[in-house]
Every structure is written in structure tokens, then in C-alpha cells.
Amino acid sequence: MTVTHTLDELQKSTEGLSALCRQKFFGAAKELDAVITTDPAHVGYLSGYRSILQDVTLYAQAVIATPERLVLVTGASDAPAALERLSEPSAIWRYGLFYVSSAPGAKGYEEMPQHSASFSDALSAALCTFDMRGLRVGMDVRNASTAHGIQQSLSGASFVDPASAFRTSRATKLPGELHLMRHASRITDEAICGILPMIRPGTTELEIASEISRHMVRHGGIARFVVVTSGERSSRVDAYARHKVLQDGDLVRLDIGCTVEGYCSDMARTLCVGMPTDVQDSRYAALLAGEQAELAALRPGILAKDVYDIAMRTVRQGALPNYQRNHCGHGIGLHSHEFPLIGPESQTVLEPGMVFCVETPYYEIGWGGMMVEDTAIITDTGHELLTSSARALHQPSAIHP
Structure with missing residues (x-):
């Protein structure tokens, strides 16, 4: 038995998968207008980016997604790797301080939003770019302090547990x-x-x-x-x-x-x-x-x-x-x-x-x-x-x- 295709072929065959997963999720969550998740599996499911840092330490990340838009909140050192999957720098909100230069013409930190001092600050700044007044938002966040901060930032939204929608969406595979x-x-x-x-x-x-x-x-x-x-x-x-x-x-x-x-x-x-x-x-x-x-x-x-x-x-x-x-x-x-x-x-x-x-x-x-x-x-x-x-x-x- 041998592997019958190359890793390059595998990658090409799954390009755009995260967008399809988001579409499927919102199809299963018709009651939701947006979702916010800090679950590492769901961050990867919706964005396509999976950080190696999740394997080595407790690491704060978040995805804010609507049917039309997605942003990733992640550490500054993680941003270059995230840019491989989220090719739009404006979708990556950084926290912490880390130095990575960019060659002329290459997308990098300069095209990303200004970095924040902490995860909570970066998450709050990213949330402020969404107008969710009157919307129903799935809150897939276990940390009580983070959840409270989100509720304060989106005081005009109503919040729903999206666990059932994630379970339904993930039960069958694309x-x-x-x-x-x-x-x-x-x-x-x-x-x-x-x-x-x-x-x-x-x-x-x-x-x-x-x-x-x-x-x-x-x-x-x-x-x-x-x-x-x-x-x-x-x-x-x-x-x-x-x-x-x-x-x-x-x-x-x-x-x-x-x-x-x-x-x-x-x-x-x-x-x-x-x-x-x-x-x-x-x-x-x-x-x-x-x-x-x-x-x-x-x-x-x-x-x-x-x-x-x-x-x-x-x-x-x-x-x-x-x-x-x-x-x-x-x-x-x-x-x-x-x-x-x-x-x-x-x-x-x-x-x-x-x-x-x-x-x-x-x-x-x-x-x-x-x-x-x-x-x-x-x-x-x-x-x-x-x-x-x-x-x-x-x-x-x-x-x-």
C-alpha cells in the first residue's frame, strides 16, 4: 500500500475548504447572523488556519465570522503563518510584539491592523469593526472573562450557544x-x-x-x-x-x-x-x-x-x-x-x-x-x-x- 497522491495535490484539492465549511455551518445555524469562537478546532474549521502554538502551550486565538466576512485574532508571531491561509492581511488582528520584516512587494505586518498589547485588546478592536446591533451571535467561548468582554463590546447583540449548529455541521463531512x-x-x-x-x-x-x-x-x-x-x-x-x-x-x-x-x-x-x-x-x-x-x-x-x-x-x-x-x-x-x-x-x-x-x-x-x-x-x-x-x-x- 502506498500514498497515491502528493502533498501538493492534496493541498490543491482542499483549497477553499474553510469557506465551504463556513457556508455549511451557517446553513446549519440559520438562527445565527455571526459566530465567535475560541475553540482551536473551530478556529481551524472556519478559517483553515491551525497554529502549531496550540500544540505547545495554552494559546489564545479567536475567529469572528459572518456569512460574508471572517477575521482571525492571533499572536503577532503567528501572523506570518496565518497569512499563508488567510491571504488578506486585513483579516489578521495581532496581539503582542514580534518582529518579522517583509521584502519589497510582499504582504506582511504593514498591511495588517495595528497590533494590540493583549489578546483581549485585539479581540475588542476586531469586534469594533463589525456592526452587530440587533444580530444573533453564536458565543463559542469557554473563558468567562473573554465572553464577558465580548458581550460588552457587542452590547446591542443577542447571544446564542452555537454548540448544536457546530455538531450538526460537523456530523457529516464535505x-x-x-x-x-x-x-x-x-x-x-x-x-x-x-x-x-x-x-x-x-x-x-x-x-x-x-x-x-x-x-x-x-x-x-x-x-x-x-x-x-x-x-x-x-x-x-x-x-x-x-x-x-x-x-x-x-x-x-x-x-x-x-x-x-x-x-x-x-x-x-x-x-x-x-x-x-x-x-x-x-x-x-x-x-x-x-x-x-x-x-x-x-x-x-x-x-x-x-x-x-x-x-x-x-x-x-x-x-x-x-x-x-x-x-x-x-x-x-x-x-x-x-x-x-x-x-x-x-x-x-x-x-x-x-x-x-x-x-x-x-x-x-x-x-x-x-x-x-x-x-x-x-x-x-x-x-x-x-x-x-x-x-x-x-x-x-x-x-x-
Whole structure:
């Protein structure tokens, strides 16, 4: 399996995506005239810009958007990178002091609004350029002080919680979003295929995690979680890889995800170092059967709770009759776990354009853990599988001499 298009082609295919996302959001939020968000995922969703600073510290950003206009409030050092996505300098409001020069004829700080001393000052200055008297404004702001400042700046507006509109807008994905998710899933799948020869005694968890991360980064992904746990450690949910050396008979549980332009992948496989025991084999067979039955059920019109019931019933017919699980999958998009959930109470009807991870994990402290997880897009007639690497517990390419 190989990446079938270049990163340049990927970028070209998704140009203008943020404008389409804004259009879709306001289509789902007909009661809103504007929205203000400080949520990093929604800043990226509406503007197309995702700051690396969000990965290293608590970082204040905001987007103010109407159907016709968008501005970004961000730190001064961030402005040149933001200008790559928001090609209009007047849309970027800076706070703080940072020095970046511009060559003759190049757009830069000089074309941007005057910088402010603080985030709140820059946000207030940007808000003053909007006339929102009598308008309904979505307030997607968790910080109480920031929300209070916005309300004071827009005293003539009424405020609405836009959470439902964001959830509705994000539940199904646009073609450009799906393109990014296909790429993210493909390079994650490839990364797992690439480490199969490393599943042998003497390899460490960290060596495997490093190779998985390398492949994803090389192909435009940002490694977000690389869970590689082996032996009894495979029961440790969402644990970091360690210098633990693989031994014959170990289970190796891989739960891997990256992002590409903000869009997530999430998949899992379990491998055995050498031949599995009868217990390992029978338990995994039950989990895999449940996950595959769940995957086969994905289609428009089915309830998410019914997909969950199919998975649970199938697993319990095998070697794990007392299997328990609070959910057997979840939506994926700007976050690796998002609405809708595939759970016992979920009344969500699956629709074309939704993207789901389906999974049937099992964890037993003192014994180990195993899981298989795949990602699929709901289509008009069924689903499109995004992760297709082999799911066998014992794979020939993992055999050690």
C-alpha cells in the first residue's frame, strides 16, 4: 500500500475548504447572523488556519465570522503563518510584539491592523469593526472573562450557544474533508503495515512507535497518539510506549492516530509475537468477529445503537460471553472522538458523509489487551472502508526467524 497522491495535490484539492465549511455551518445555524469562537478546532474549521502554538502551550486565538466576512485574532508571531491561509492581511488582528520584516512587494505586518498589547485588546478592536446591533451571535467561548468582554463590546447583540449548529455541521463531512481523512487514514494504515517485520523478540515498543511516527510525518501527518503496548502492558489503555522489549508470546496492541490539516485518523491492530495461545486466539476471534459484524452493518438509515448491539451480541457469542463495553465506536473528524457515538443509547440515524471508527477493545490487567479498529465513511448505499490492512493476530510478515 502506498500514498497515491502528493502533498501538493492534496493541498490543491482542499483549497477553499474553510469557506465551504463556513457556508455549511451557517446553513446549519440559520438562527445565527455571526459566530465567535475560541475553540482551536473551530478556529481551524472556519478559517483553515491551525497554529502549531496550540500544540505547545495554552494559546489564545479567536475567529469572528459572518456569512460574508471572517477575521482571525492571533499572536503577532503567528501572523506570518496565518497569512499563508488567510491571504488578506486585513483579516489578521495581532496581539503582542514580534518582529518579522517583509521584502519589497510582499504582504506582511504593514498591511495588517495595528497590533494590540493583549489578546483581549485585539479581540475588542476586531469586534469594533463589525456592526452587530440587533444580530444573533453564536458565543463559542469557554473563558468567562473573554465572553464577558465580548458581550460588552457587542452590547446591542443577542447571544446564542452555537454548540448544536457546530455538531450538526460537523456530523457529516464535505468532499474536501473526506479527502483529508482518506489521506490521514491511508498513511496511518501504511505505517502499521510497515512495522510488521519489527514484531519480533528484541524489538522495543519505542522503536515501533518511532517508525510509525516517522512514516506519518514523512507523508504530511502529525502524530497525535501512538499507543504501542506489549505483553501485560497491552491492557493499559492509551499508555505511552516504553523501552519494554518484546518477548515471544507477547500481544502487541497498536492504537494509532494522526492529523492532516486538522482532520484525524484513528485505527488499531493487535499482533502476536510468534504463535498465539489458544486463549489469545479465541478471544481475538470473538473481538474481530464483533468488529467485522459492526463494520458490515454500517449503512445509511441504521441507528447507531443498533450497530452497537450487533457488535456486542457477536462478541458475546464467542470466547468472551461476559464482554462489556460502554461504546463500540465513535464519529471522527476534527477530533478523534466526536459525535455521534456508537453506544447503547444513541438514537442517531447514520447518514451519508458521516465518518465512524468501529472498535471492540478488550483489556484485562494481569493478562493483556487486544483490539481492532477501522474507519469508514457512510455512503449512499453502505460504507467506504478507509483502513484495509490485514487484521490477523498472527501475520507471516511478522514471523521472526
